[in-house]
Amino acid sequence: MWISSHGSRSRFLGSVIQWLQIIAEASCVDGISSHPRAVQESPRPSWTDYSALVVFGDSYSDNGHPRSPEDQLSLAPKPAVGGRFSDGPVWNEYLAQKLSELAASNITFLNYAYNGAYIDNTLNKLPVKPVPDTAAQIQTYLTDLRKYAQHPVSGKIFGGRVLHALWIGINPIITIWRSAICGNQSLDTNAFLTPKLVKALDTQVEAFRQQLTQLLSNSSLSKCQTDYMIMTIPPLTNTVLALNESSREAKGNATLARQYGQLLGRLTDHFNEQLVGTMQELKRKSSGNKSRIAVFDAVKFWSDVRSTPRKFGIQYLSACHPDMTKSPCKNPDMYMYWDLLHPSSILHNNLSNAIMQFLGDLDQ
Numbered sequence: 001m002w003i004s005s006h007g008s009r010s011r012f013l014g015s016v017i018q019w020l021q022i023i024a025e026a027s028c029v030d031g032i033s034s035h036p037r038a039v040q041e042s043p044r045p046s047w048t049d050y051s052a053l054v055v056f057g058d059s060y061s062d063n064g065h066p067r068s069p070e071d072q073l074s075l076a077p078k079p080a081v082g083g084r085f086s087d088g089p090v091w092n093e094y095l096a097q098k099l100s101e102l103a104a105s106n107i108t109f110l111n112y113a114y115n116g117a118y119i120d121n122t123l124n125k126l127p128v129k130p131v132p133d134t135a136a137q138i139q140t141y142l143t144d145l146r147k148y149a150q151h152p153v154s155g156k157i158f159g160g161r162v163l164h165a166l167w168i169g170i171n172p173i174i175t176i177w178r179s180a181i182c183g184n185q186s187l188d189t190n191a192f193l194t195p196k197l198v199k200a201l202d203t204q205v206e207a208f209r210q211q212l213t214q215l216l217s218n219s220s221l222s223k224c225q226t227d228y229m230i231m232t233i234p235p236l237t238n239t240v241l242a243l244n245e246s247s248r249e250a251k252g253n254a255t256l257a258r259q260y261g262q263l264l265g266r267l268t269d270h271f272n273e274q275l276v277g278t279m280q281e282l283k284r285k286s287s288g289n290k291s292r293i294a295v296f297d298a299v300k301f302w303s304d305v306r307s308t309p310r311k312f313g314i315q316y317l318s319a320c321h322p323d324m325t326k327s328p329c330k331n332p333d334m335y336m337y338w339d340l341l342h343p344s345s346i347l348h349n350n351l352s353n354a355i356m357q358f359l360g361d362l363d364q
Contacts, residue, residue: 047227047294047359050099051160052108055092056137057167059085059115059342063093067114074115074131079321079328080338081345085115087320087332088345092165094352099163110144112137118171120207134168138211145220162224164215167231167298169271170341172204174236177264181249187259192266201267205274209282216282216291227292229355230279232272234302237261240322241340272299294362301354305336305347312350320344 055061064075064083075083084090096109114131118124121133132140180197181187212228215221236242242264250257279295305312319337321328332338333346343351 044363045161045225047292047362048099048102048356049161050103050107050163050227052110052162053092053096053099054110054141054162054164055113055167056134056141056165057113058117058171059113060170061090061092061111061113061165061167062115062117063090063111063113065111065113070129071114071131076115085342086338086345086348087328089348090345091348091351091355094349095165095355098352098356110141112141113167116171117168118175119168119204119211123203123207124172124175134166134208135211138215142214142218142220145218160225162226163229164226165229165231166208166212168208169204169233169275170236173201173233173264173267173271174241176200176204177260177267178245180263180267181246181260184249185251185253185256187256187263192263193270197267198270201271202274205271205278208275209278212282222290224290226290227294229294229296229359230275231296232275232298233268234298235265236268236341237265238306238317239337239341240319244340294359296355296358298351301351304354305350309336313346314344314350 055063059076062074062084064081067074076085080086081088092109092111092113096107100107112132114137116131117137118126118130118133120135121130124130176197212230215226215228242261246257246260246264250260276295279293283293305314306317309315309317313333314336315334317336319339320332320335321339322337324339328338329335332344335344336347338344
């Protein structure tokens with residue numbers, strides 16, 4: 001976990017993603033008085049006014065934070081920058097900076113994300129000791145939260161508003177996809193999503209729901225002015241990783257390779273649809289909770305970038321470093337992706353801009 005202060009689908013999903021809100025008025029930790037800004041809050045606190053940002057997720061969110069010796073291999077090797085799977089800062093680092101600038105003061109940034117993280121390690125047959133999944137990340141955060149009650153700066157951090165960002169699902173989806181295409185030389189395009197695959201995806205989303213519910217029902221956080229931003233999974237079919245693995249498993253059959261890619265797209269779409277529907281259901285079942293939930297549509301953002309890349313300062317929709325045995329390109333900020341799977345830092349920065357716009361729109 002990293003603690004620092006910073007100053008510096010589709011149309012369907014787009015139509016159903018909505019923000020869900022209930023107002024919180026108490027401070028987070030027993031014995032800590034509310035932050036001055038919180039006392040002056042209006043009945044609808046701003047979605048861009050925070051004293052802390054807390055992040056859970058995988059390599060798309062891992063900022064290279066310090067970690068235990070046994071998890072050191074989860075850091076990206078050079079030429080990636082600072083242990084991140086990118087050529088520079090990731091989206092939450094940029095977001096923390098932008099939120100700090102709006103607040104005119106440094107906000108506290110806590111990053112629990114790990115490269116390679118799953119939603120629930122027990123749902124996957126992993127060959128080696130895995131990094132902390134989001135269940136473990138959340139548990140570590142809640143343990144830390146109890147410690148903060150004794151910390152002298154806790155009043156400033158948790159007496160204000162706390163934004164929790166959760167972005168997870170890529171690794172489970174890819175693992176389920178790999179198991180479906182491995183040795184499978186014939187796909188029924190009319191029945192891509194078999195009951196087995198649907199069950200596997202739904203189980204992942206249910207595990208995530210339970211984790212978010214744990215946060216929402218935590219005795220300390222339930223008193224806190226907390227917001228939760230859940231992010232959908234972006235399209236993966238155009239990544240070098242998906243294209244390479246589809247081609248290899250298809251053994252030169254271009255049609256089959258294309259079908260493998262389509263399957264990955266369907267898996268991602270189903271996961272996102274279930275995720276959004278689950279968030280809506282969670283709103284109905286937790287109407288007495290003192291927190292707000294918003295779902296950021298990463299699918300739409302990815303589509304916007306691919307449709308008009310130059311608008312985002314991007315020249316190429318490919319990867320700067322697609323071959324790990326060779327040197328990366330000289331200008332990574334011209335590319336949408338850094339490597340086989342991960343976004344470039346310029347895409348991360350654009351993503352943070354889109355999130356800021358999204359949060360600002362929630363205030364309207």
